[in-house]
Amino acid sequence: MSAWPRPVRPRAPIAVAAAVVTLFWFVAHNGGAGWVQFVGDLVFGTLLVGVVGPAVVAGRARVVIRDAPTDGVAGLPMEVHVVASSRLRVRPLHPPGDEAFIGPAKRTAHDDIVRITSPARGVHRALTFEVASAAPFALQWWGRRVTVPLPHALYVAPRRGRPEATRPTRREQEGAIVIHPHVEAGFPRGARPYVPGDARRRVHWRLTAHAGALMVKELERPSAQAVTVIVDLPPDPEEAEAAAGRALATVLELLDVGASVLLQTLEESGVVAEEVRGRRQAGRRMALAVSRGTIVPSAP
């Protein structure tokens, strides 16, 4: 699909319109009756506007993403609020999604929602749609490809795979998730108010009941002596996707047991090793992670 408007299949209406006009003109011109020619001219004008007009509409249409989620999961649909200057048929191309109609509507309340489903993890800063129109007479659809920037980046986390066993491993080959757990999780030494990022399992429910505010256990040794999860994704995209899913599941499982997790991944900017405090952050890190083979060393 081009950035310029092109007729969308079926293209038969164009040929039919040309045939009808030619036949009409032939009859009108040889019939000697001016009204027949007049009617033929009207038919020609209607067909011309009906067949070519959508190209103008599709070409001039302006599409803006009004709202979009910041995070998503590969394979799960996400709803994007898209507005258009005219009524358009929208088919998300990258990432793919369901066909929808957006733009000013006549009777029904239009929600201008387009559902996209990213098949793989990643970060999307723009969405690519095929927008098409058949206005004003629905005789022929014309479409073009538009890439619309998102108001903010959309992080698509991998699908949660089977978690790795949370014990030390020495497998450090490609595609493996190497976990360096801390030796002890620590002993309780007190309690403190809950702060965002604290694991649910560390909530001290009895003390919470006494204090009236959410309290969490504080360990003798900081649990943030993190379990280090090193993710080394293989070059093959499918394998990398599966490995990312396993890594995410592992991290989430560790987070669920209250462990502090240091996640080391390779991103476009280089190796990143940061503590992960929650699911969203874990998902974003895995969305940003790339495999080693995808980094192209810059020239010195």
Next chain:
Amino acid sequence: MAIAACASLDEVSTTTASVAATLVAAGTVFSHRTRVRPPGWVKVVVAAGAIAASVWFFHSLTAPRADFAQIEDPLTLLLISVLVLHSFHVPARRDLLFSLAASAGLVAVGGSQAIDLGFGLYVAGWAGFCLWALTEMWTSASGGGRMSVPSMLCALGALSAAAAAVFLVLPAPVVSVRVAFLARAGLGGSVGVPGALAGDSGAPAQLAHAGSVSGTTRVGGYLGFAKSLDTALRGQLGDQLVMQVRANRPSYWVGETFNTWQGESWVETGPRSKPLEQTLPFVLPPDVGASLSGEPDLQTFYVAGTTADLVFHAESASELWFPSSRVFVAEDGTIVSPIGLGSGSIYSVESVVDTPTAAQLRADKSGETLLAATRQTDLQLPHPYPRVHALARSITAGDATTYDKVASLLTWMGRHTRYSIDIPPLPRGADSVTEFLFGNRVGFCEQISTSLAVMLRSLGIPAREAVGYVPGGFDPITDLYQVHANDAHAWVQVWFPGYGWQSFDPTAVVPSTPPSPGATALREVASDLRRVPWVPVAAVGLGTAALVLVVRLRRRRPPSWAARVTRYVELAGGRAGRPREPSETLPEYARSLDRLTAPESRTWAELAREVEASAYGGRDPAPPAQRDLLVRARRTRVPRDRSAAAV
């Protein structure tokens, strides 16, 4: 609407049209109710019905006694059948398109018979319904899409422009096939003496300027369509439509010719016309000396009002489709109808047109083909006309050929005579040619053409007087020549041995090529525009524009005084090169404007404070104070932000 259009032109009876329209409405309702899951049997019934209608249509065309020229009637019924049947099964948008296409065909069939602009009402109605259906198709296809009024106007404008462009570019339609050569009797009634001309029964004609004012007026006031043509009399020609002509090219619609000049009147003294009885079409005897080869010129005459019983036609008529079993044909090509030709009468003529060029006429050296007696008649003069002869000889002194002599005389007539219908009466016993040529040389077409004919005869060139109509105005929509009563005309026919009688007109010019509908339409539009009273129109237009502007400005006007002050503040900042940032509150923006204005300025901040107090504190100042604030906001200026300009 398409069915009604056909009914209005008698393509189908009113009963048939009413039943069909009712069935279409019922079918549409049925189809709408069953559109989600249409019953299977409906499709079968519709298909069977369509096949049956098609078989009937082809059978009616190929039957032994079928007349292909009458294809409109079965075609109309076929298309109506298709519309009716298909209306019961319109489950998808493409089915609706099919119905629209069938209705377009039906309107076109009606249009092939339409001869006036009234048909445009049906076309407009049909086009409106079609556009509505098409936009509803778009609504359905786009999940409830709504076209804004400007978009709809744009679409309509583009449609009209495309249609108009094609209309302007395409040449005029031509009748290239004999599909519908019509012949239909109208409301003319009977003729007292078959073969005689109406008005010959002794009823005197109404006179315009000369003679006595009494008696009945002939066709549109013209007195020439009779046994004689009195050149001293000129009827008061009306503007009523006499007939409409569909033809491939404009021509003189000749009614009759006169060969004997009596000094004041022309009369026809040849043999009486003979009855011609044939099955249609009448094959007419060729004109004496006329070329038998040439391009066919097909004409259909739609008589609009009671006219003479002359069968008008382009010269060199060869075939005639006429609503009668016989016609009367004279040697000079005059065709007389045995029935009265009234409103609604239609007949068709095919002429063989062989228009020689000036060079061909100049080089014409064919042998004498005119009979001696006829030649003598066409050189007849009531007296020698010595002064006329001398004048003609002096004009044509340097000319060797007949054509050159005719051309010289035409040129002289154009330079030295003046057309007018307001002339003094001819003295009793005077010769109208002598009075005209050696008098004030002011006269109308009968006098000018007669003078030319007499001058030619005085030079020994056979000539005769022809009367009929000039082509009339061309209607670019109907492609019909509109012949009015005041298009009645007289001109001269000159004998050329190799080409027969050729028409020359000293008072009018008839184009030989068909007019272009587009050029004609543009010319008419330009002519209409020239007649438009521009001053009042411009005044009304400017007033309307001003009203629209005021309304739009008032609509854009902020509803509250606080909003207006805010706008003034933003306008002042924008003019100074410091527009308001989206993230900026009004007080922040006002402070920055104050800094631009002067270090100690608080003007903008105070305005912003008042606005904030109104917007968020609900504390509105008194109306006089509001006006003061508005005036301050509007009049205060901010010095231009030089740093921004430098950047």
